[in-house]
Amino acid sequence: MTTSFELPLWHDLHVHFRQGDIMPALIKDHLDMGCSTVLAMPNTKPPVAKVRQCDDLPYWSVEGYRDMIMQAGGDAFDDVIVPLYLTKDTTPAMIEDGAKAGLLKACKYYPPHGTTGADFSYPFEKFIENGVFAALQDHGVTLCIHGEEHGMEAEQYFDRKINAEEYFYQQRMPKLADSFPHLKVVGEHLTTKVGVDFIQSAGKNFAASVTPQHLIYTVGHLLKGLNYHLYCLPLVKYDEDRAALRAAVSAPDNTQFFAGTDSAPHVEKLTACGCAAGCYTGGIAPQLYAEAFEMAGVDLSQDAGQTLFSNFITNIGGAFYGLPTPQDTFTLVREPSEVCMLQTDAGTVTPLPKGMSTDERVSMKWSIRR
Ligand code: DOR
Ligand code: ZN
Ligand code: ZN
Numbered sequence: 001m002t003t004s005f006e007l008p009l010w011h012d013l014h015v016h017f018r019q020g021d022i023m024p025a026l027i028k029d030h031l032d033m034g035c036s037t038v039l040a041m042p043n044t045k046p047p048v049a050k051v052r053q054c055d056d057l058p059y060w061s062v063e064g065y066r067d068m069i070m071q072a073g074g075d076a077f078d079d080v081i082v083p084l085y086l087t088k089d090t091t092p093a094m095i096e097d098g099a100k101a102g103l104l105k106a107c108k109y110y111p112p113h114g115t116t117g118a119d120f121s122y123p124f125e126k127f128i129e130n131g132v133f134a135a136l137q138d139h140g141v142t143l144c145i146h147g148e149e150h151g152m153e154a155e156q157y158f159d160r161k162i163n164a165e166e167y168f169y170q171q172r173m174p175k176l177a178d179s180f181p182h183l184k185v186v187g188e189h190l191t192t193k194v195g196v197d198f199i200q201s202a203g204k205n206f207a208a209s210v211t212p213q214h215l216i217y218t219v220g221h222l223l224k225g226l227n228y229h230l231y232c233l234p235l236v237k238y239d240e241d242r243a244a245l246r247a248a249v250s251a252p253d254n255t256q257f258f259a260g261t262d263s264a265p266h267v268e269k270l271t272a273c274g275c276a277a278g279c280y281t282g283g284i285a286p287q288l289y290a291e292a293f294e295m296a297g298v299d300l301s302q303d304a305g306q307t308l309f310s311n312f313i314t315n316i317g318g319a320f321y322g323l324p325t326p327q328d329t330f331t332l333v334r335e336p337s338e339v340c341m342l343q344t345d346a347g348t349v350t351p352l353p354k355g356m357s358t359d360e361r362v363s364m365k366w367s368i369r370r
Contacts, residue, residue, distance in 0.1 A: 009036035014260025029282035034330035043117030051098035092135035099139035111150035193244035209260025215292035229355020246296035258317030267347035
């Protein structure tokens with residue numbers, strides 16, 4: 001008998017919807033795959049780095065970007081969380097005002113120049129000195145962190161003994177936890193065992209989002225054939241790291257690791273000098289997560305396995321951000337489904353599984369029914 005199970009709509013708590021002509025197709029893909037609430041990242045052009053539209057700063061606002069996404073989705077999302085991009089212009093007063101007005105649930109830290117769209121970022125320690133992190137803690141605003149050290153020498157950036165994420169979780173995170181014991185923190189797109197161990201040893205005010213690609217692949221998949229569609233930041237890591245992530249997301253007592261796809265479309269993935277970082281998994285993420293859970297040894301034909309899965313994609317992140325459990329449902333069926341290129345008004349986007357294969361037709365093990 002074919003395995004199939006029904007579950008509440010889910011929350012993608014880390015996604016990139018960009019701006020302009022590409023946006024409607026991305027949002028449609030997310031709604032089609034059963035997303036109820038999304039946390040839409042602010043590394044747009046211009047970045048979402050002020051709270052209110054009327055603020056006199058040359059950025060987009062949390063208010064305006066949230067409305068833009070809601071409207072483009074025909075008001076079909078239950079909620080859209082837009083974190084404020086932390087820049088040199090962010091002040092504690094801005095955080096307090098945004099939180100009190102109910103406009104600000106989260107902020108995003110990017111390592112300066114460390115990844116796509118991180119040009120407006122500001123060094124981590126500055127936010128400790130200028131009171132911004134303290135204001136987040138005082139007003140119950142979550143700090144979403146791209147947890148990689150910036151400005152590292154190549155020898156440390158990715159090596160067997162250390163990499164940019166490990167350095168960040170060994171050097172920065174413990175100090176953050178000590179200095180702000182009540183701050184709510186999400187380690188975004190976690191990739192290493194060091195990161196997993198840190199989150200598990202930290203308080204329940206720490207959580208982490210985990211992508212499909214970091215559960216499915218290792219750096220060997222990226223390097224073997226130089227499959228650049230798998231190039232994202234943080235980089236996919238080693239088998240041991242992937243095993244730690246798989247164990248964390250599928251643990252019966254998991255309350256800290258939840259779904260955040262980091263779906264990040266790039267119409268021009270290869271550039272004149274290198275490659276844009278980001279994997280596109282819109283439209284196919286629950287199917288890929290289901291495959292990853294099976295790889296982690298979870299039996300999705302059984303109630304117990306289905307509960308672990310539903311906790312990961314809906315309940316744990318929902319509890320962290322205080323979201324209600326969606327009333328509507330969708331169904332996952334263990335039947336092959338084909339992955340198609342995404343045509344947008346800004347160009348074609350290659351979904352990750354298509355980019356990992358030279359076959360004309362590429363399919364996943366799972367399908368979705370709405
Ligand atoms: O791979 C990534 N892509 N990592 C990020 O942190 C940003 C994202 C993007 O916006 O393309
Ligand atoms: Zn990131
Ligand atoms: Zn991201």
